[in-house]
Amino acid sequence: MEIIEHPPIFRLPGIPDPVxxxxxxxxxxxxxxxxxxxxxxxxxxxxxxxxxxxLLQFQELIDDVIGPEGRPYLPLxxxxxxxxxSGNLLSLVPGMAGPTANLNTTGACAxxxxxxxxxIGIRKHGPITYLKHFMGPVPWWLKGPMFVIxxxxxxxxxxxxxxxLFGNMLGGHILLxxxxxxxxxxxxxxxxxxxxPAGMVLGGLGGVLMxxxxxxxxxxxxxxVSFLQAFIFVMLTMLYISGAVEGHEAEHH
Amino acid sequence: MRRSLILAxxxxxxxxxxxxxxxxxxxxxxxxGPFAVIAAGLGMAIAxxxxxxxxGRAVAAAVEAMGRQPGAAARIQTAMIIGLALIESLxxxxxxxxxxxxxxxxxx
Numbered sequence: 060m061e062i063i064e065h066p067p068i069f070r071l072p073g074i075p076d077p078v079x080x081x082x083x084x085x086x087x088x089x090x091x092x093x094x095x096x097x098x099x100x101x102x103x104x105x106x107x108x109x110x111x112x113x114l115l116q117f118q119e120l121i122d123d124v125i126g127p128e129g130r131p132y133l134p135l136x137x138x139x140x141x142x143x144x145s146g147n148l149l150s151l152v153p154g155m156a157g158p159t160a161n162l163n164t165t166g167a168c169a170x171x172x173x174x175x176x177x178x179i180g181i182r183k184h185g186p187i188t189y190l191k192h193f194m195g196p197v198p199w200w201l202k203g204p205m206f207v208i209x210x211x212x213x214x215x216x217x218x219x220x221x222x223x224l225f226g227n228m229l230g231g232h233i234l235l236x237x238x239x240x241x242x243x244x245x246x247x248x249x250x251x252x253x254x255x256p257a258g259m260v261l262g263g264l265g266g267v268l269m270x271x272x273x274x275x276x277x278x279x280x281x282x283x284v285s286f287l288q289a290f291i292f293v294m295l296t297m298l299y300i301s302g303a304v305e306g307h308e309a310e311h312h
Numbered sequence: 313m314r315r316s317l318i319l320a321x322x323x324x325x326x327x328x329x330x331x332x333x334x335x336x337x338x339x340x341x342x343x344x345g346p347f348a349v350i351a352a353g354l355g356m357a358i359a360x361x362x363x364x365x366x367x368g369r370a371v372a373a374a375v376e377a378m379g380r381q382p383g384a385a386a387r388i389q390t391a392m393i394i395g396l397a398l399i400e401s402l403x404x405x406x407x408x409x410x411x412x413x414x415x416x417x418x419x420x
Contacts (some may be wrong), residue, residue: 219401226404231412291397294390
C-alpha cells in the first residue's frame with residue numbers, strides 16, 4: 060500500500076506502524092481513564108464528566124439491546140468502541156497511521172468478539188444446550204443441515220466484522236489520498252505549475268476546487284464514517300452477545 | 313447487430329490486454345496483470361452499483377416507516393443503520409478483492 064499512502068511521519072524503528080499507533084491509542088486511552096478516575100467525585104467535573112457521559116451512552120445502548128443481563132459486558136463493549144473510534148479518528152490526522160486500517164487489528168478485535176460471545180453462551184446455557192440452539196426450531200429431519208448452515212453463518216461473523224471495518228477504513232484512505240494527492244496536488248496543481256497557459260487557468264482553478272472539495276466534503280464524510288463504523292461494530296457485538304444470552308431465538312446476520 | 317457490438321466490445325477490451333501480454337512476455341512479466349486491473353474496476357463498479365440499489369430500497373422503506381410512525385423513529389433508524397452496514401459489507405468484500413487483485417497480486 061506504500062504506492063498510494065505516504066508512510067507516517069513518526070515511526071519506531073523495527074516496529075510495524077499499526078502496532079506503534081495501537082500503542083499510542085492505548086497510551087492515550089489509559090491516560091484519559093487514569094486522569095478521570097484519579098479523584099472520583101460525586102459531582103463530576105472536567106474529564107470525569109466527559110467520560111461519564113460517554114460511558115452512560117454505552118450503558119443505555121446495552122440496556123436497550125441486550126437488556127439488564129448485559130451490564131457485566133459494559134467494559135468489553137465500551138473498550139472495543141473507544142479503541143476503534145480512537146483508531147479511526149487517529150488515522151485522519153495528517154502524518155499519522157491508523158491502526159484500524161490494518162487487517163490484523165480488526166481481525167484481532169473480531170476474534171475477541173467471536174470467542175467472547177461463544178464463551179458467554181456456553182457459560183450461561185451449558186455446552187449441550189448451547190449446541191442444541193444452533194439447530195433452531197425446525198423438524199428433526201432438518202436439524203442436521205440447519206446445524207451446518209448455522210455453523211457456517213457463525214464462522215462468517217468474525218470475517219464480516221473484520222472485513223467491514225478494514226475495508227471501510229482502507230477504502231476511505233485510498234479515496235482521500237487519490238483525491239487530495241493524485242488528482243489535487245500532483246495532477247491539477249502540477250499542471251498549473253508546469254507553465255502552460257491552459258494549465259495555469261484550468262489546472263489552478265480545478266486544483267483549488269478539488270482541494271476544497273476534499274477538505275470540505277470527503278474529510279467530514281470520513282469523520283462520519285469513523286463514528287458510524289465504531290457504532291456498527293459495537294452494535295453487532297451487542298447483537299451477537301444478546302443472541303448468545305437469549306439462546307433459543309435464532310438471529311440471522 | 314447486437315452480437316457484433318458485443319464482439320467488438322470484447323475485442324476492444326481484449327486488445328490492450330493482448331498488447332500488454334506481448335509486452336509482458338517480452339519483459340518476462342505475467343499477462344494476467346492488465347486483466348486484473350480490468351476485473352477490479354468492473355467488479356467494483358457492478359458491486360457498488362447494485363449495493364447502492366439495495367441500500368436505496370432499504371432506506372426508502374425505513375423512511376416510509378418513520379413517516380408513518382414518528383414515535384418509533386429511533387428504533388427504526390438503529391435497525392436501518394445495521395441493515396445498511398450488512399448490505400454495505402457485500403460491496404466491501406469486492407473492495408477487498410479489488411485491493412488484493414491490484415496490490416497483492418497473488419496470481420502473476
